[in-house]
Amino acid sequence: xxxxxxxxxxxxxxxxxxxxxxxxxxxxxxxxxxxxxxxxxxxxxxxxxxxxxxxxxxxxxxxxxxxxxxxxxxxxxxxxxxxxxxxxxxxxxxxxxxxxxxxxxxxxxxxxxxxxxxxxxxxxxxxxxxxxxxxxxxxxxxx
Numbered sequence: 475x476x477x478x479x480x481x482x483x484x485x486x487x488x489x490x491x492x493x494x495x496x497x498x499x500x501x502x503x504x505x506x507x508x509x510x511x512x513x514x515x516x517x518x519x520x521x522x523x524x525x526x527x528x529x530x531x532x533x534x535x536x537x538x539x540x541x542x543x544x545x546x547x548x549x550x551x552x553x554x555x556x557x558x559x560x561x562x563x564x565x566x567x568x569x570x571x572x573x574x575x576x577x578x579x580x581x582x583x584x585x586x587x588x589x590x591x592x593x594x595x596x597x598x599x600x601x602x603x604x605x606x607x608x609x610x611x612x613x614x615x616x617x
Contacts, residue, residue, distance in 0.1 A: 495576075
Protein backbone atom coordinates (compact mmCIF):
# COMPACT_ATOMS: atom_id res chain seq x y z
CA UNK A 475 0.00 0.00 0.00
CA UNK A 476 1.33 3.43 -0.83
CA UNK A 477 0.36 6.96 0.13
CA UNK A 478 -1.48 7.27 -3.17
CA UNK A 479 -3.96 4.70 -1.84
CA UNK A 480 -5.12 7.13 0.84
CA UNK A 481 -8.10 9.41 0.44
CA UNK A 482 -7.67 13.08 1.08
CA UNK A 483 -7.47 14.26 4.67
CA UNK A 484 -10.86 13.92 6.30
CA UNK A 485 -11.29 10.27 5.30
CA UNK A 486 -14.17 8.72 7.20
CA UNK A 487 -13.43 5.83 9.56
CA UNK A 488 -14.65 2.51 8.21
CA UNK A 489 -16.83 0.16 10.27
CA UNK A 490 -16.51 -3.56 9.45
CA UNK A 491 -18.60 -6.38 10.87
CA UNK A 492 -16.71 -9.67 11.27
CA UNK A 493 -18.07 -13.00 12.47
CA UNK A 494 -16.86 -12.47 16.05
CA UNK A 495 -16.39 -8.71 16.42
CA UNK A 496 -16.70 -5.24 14.92
CA UNK A 497 -13.74 -3.16 13.82
CA UNK A 498 -13.68 0.57 13.30
CA UNK A 499 -10.58 1.64 11.40
CA UNK A 500 -8.90 4.54 9.69
CA UNK A 501 -5.72 5.00 7.68
CA UNK A 502 -3.36 7.78 8.70
CA UNK A 503 -0.63 9.70 6.93
CA UNK A 504 1.56 9.40 10.02
CA UNK A 505 4.42 7.21 11.13
CA UNK A 506 3.42 3.98 12.87
CA UNK A 507 5.64 4.99 15.81
CA UNK A 508 3.80 8.27 16.24
CA UNK A 509 0.40 6.56 16.09
CA UNK A 510 1.50 3.85 18.57
CA UNK A 511 2.81 6.49 20.97
CA UNK A 512 -0.52 8.31 20.78
CA UNK A 513 -2.65 5.25 21.58
CA UNK A 514 -0.40 3.98 24.37
CA UNK A 515 0.42 7.28 26.15
CA UNK A 516 -2.15 7.57 28.93
CA UNK A 517 -1.56 11.34 29.15
CA UNK A 518 -2.89 11.62 25.57
CA UNK A 519 -6.01 9.44 25.87
CA UNK A 520 -8.21 12.39 26.81
CA UNK A 521 -7.06 14.20 23.65
CA UNK A 522 -8.62 11.62 21.35
CA UNK A 523 -10.94 9.46 23.47
CA UNK A 524 -14.38 11.08 23.78
CA UNK A 525 -15.25 8.90 26.80
CA UNK A 526 -12.06 9.79 28.71
CA UNK A 527 -11.84 13.03 30.67
CA UNK A 528 -8.79 12.07 32.74
CA UNK A 529 -6.53 9.09 33.48
CA UNK A 530 -4.64 7.87 36.52
CA UNK A 531 -2.32 5.01 35.53
CA UNK A 532 0.46 2.83 36.91
CA UNK A 533 2.43 3.59 33.70
CA UNK A 534 2.45 6.58 31.38
CA UNK A 535 3.00 4.26 28.39
CA UNK A 536 0.93 1.15 28.89
CA UNK A 537 2.18 -2.43 28.85
CA UNK A 538 0.57 -5.75 29.75
CA UNK A 539 -0.56 -5.52 33.35
CA UNK A 540 -0.75 -1.72 33.47
CA UNK A 541 -3.70 -0.64 35.58
CA UNK A 542 -5.41 2.51 36.70
CA UNK A 543 -8.62 4.49 36.46
CA UNK A 544 -10.26 6.57 33.75
CA UNK A 545 -12.62 9.41 34.48
CA UNK A 546 -15.67 9.45 32.21
CA UNK A 547 -17.30 12.63 30.88
CA UNK A 548 -19.85 12.45 33.73
CA UNK A 549 -17.10 12.38 36.36
CA UNK A 550 -17.31 8.66 37.20
CA UNK A 551 -13.91 7.00 37.79
CA UNK A 552 -13.72 3.39 36.55
CA UNK A 553 -10.81 0.95 36.90
CA UNK A 554 -8.95 -0.51 33.93
CA UNK A 555 -6.42 -3.27 33.35
CA UNK A 556 -4.35 -3.85 30.20
CA UNK A 557 -4.96 -7.54 29.48
CA UNK A 558 -3.18 -7.99 26.14
CA UNK A 559 -0.17 -6.18 24.74
CA UNK A 560 2.06 -6.70 21.72
CA UNK A 561 4.50 -3.82 21.24
CA UNK A 562 3.63 -1.54 18.31
CA UNK A 563 0.90 -3.89 17.16
CA UNK A 564 -1.98 -4.46 19.59
CA UNK A 565 -3.35 -3.85 23.06
CA UNK A 566 -6.65 -4.62 24.77
CA UNK A 567 -8.13 -3.82 28.13
CA UNK A 568 -10.87 -4.45 30.61
CA UNK A 569 -12.77 -1.48 31.98
CA UNK A 570 -14.68 -2.00 35.23
CA UNK A 571 -13.91 -5.70 34.83
CA UNK A 572 -15.58 -5.91 31.40
CA UNK A 573 -13.70 -6.70 28.18
CA UNK A 574 -13.55 -3.43 26.28
CA UNK A 575 -11.90 -2.32 23.04
CA UNK A 576 -8.86 -3.79 21.37
CA UNK A 577 -6.50 -1.31 19.69
CA UNK A 578 -4.68 -2.57 16.60
CA UNK A 579 -1.95 -0.79 14.62
CA UNK A 580 -1.06 -1.92 11.11
CA UNK A 581 2.05 -0.24 9.66
CA UNK A 582 2.19 0.24 5.88
CA UNK A 583 5.21 2.43 5.21
CA UNK A 584 7.44 4.78 7.14
CA UNK A 585 4.77 7.47 7.15
CA UNK A 586 1.49 5.60 6.93
CA UNK A 587 -0.49 3.18 9.06
CA UNK A 588 -3.95 2.06 10.09
CA UNK A 589 -5.46 2.14 13.57
CA UNK A 590 -8.42 -0.11 14.29
CA UNK A 591 -10.61 -0.44 17.35
CA UNK A 592 -12.03 -3.92 17.84
CA UNK A 593 -15.13 -4.52 19.93
CA UNK A 594 -17.57 -7.36 20.63
CA UNK A 595 -20.63 -7.53 18.37
CA UNK A 596 -22.97 -6.61 21.22
CA UNK A 597 -21.08 -3.30 21.59
CA UNK A 598 -22.11 -2.11 18.12
CA UNK A 599 -23.47 1.27 19.33
CA UNK A 600 -19.97 2.03 20.71
CA UNK A 601 -18.73 2.12 17.11
CA UNK A 602 -19.96 5.73 17.02
CA UNK A 603 -17.57 6.62 19.85
CA UNK A 604 -14.74 4.83 18.03
CA UNK A 605 -15.41 6.81 14.84
CA UNK A 606 -15.15 10.05 16.81
CA UNK A 607 -11.93 8.86 18.46
CA UNK A 608 -10.36 8.10 15.06
CA UNK A 609 -11.33 11.54 13.74
CA UNK A 610 -9.75 13.10 16.83
CA UNK A 611 -6.61 11.05 16.21
CA UNK A 612 -6.49 12.31 12.63
CA UNK A 613 -6.50 15.88 13.92
CA UNK A 614 -3.55 15.05 16.18
CA UNK A 615 -1.54 12.90 13.77
CA UNK A 616 -2.10 14.58 10.41
CA UNK A 617 -1.78 18.26 11.27
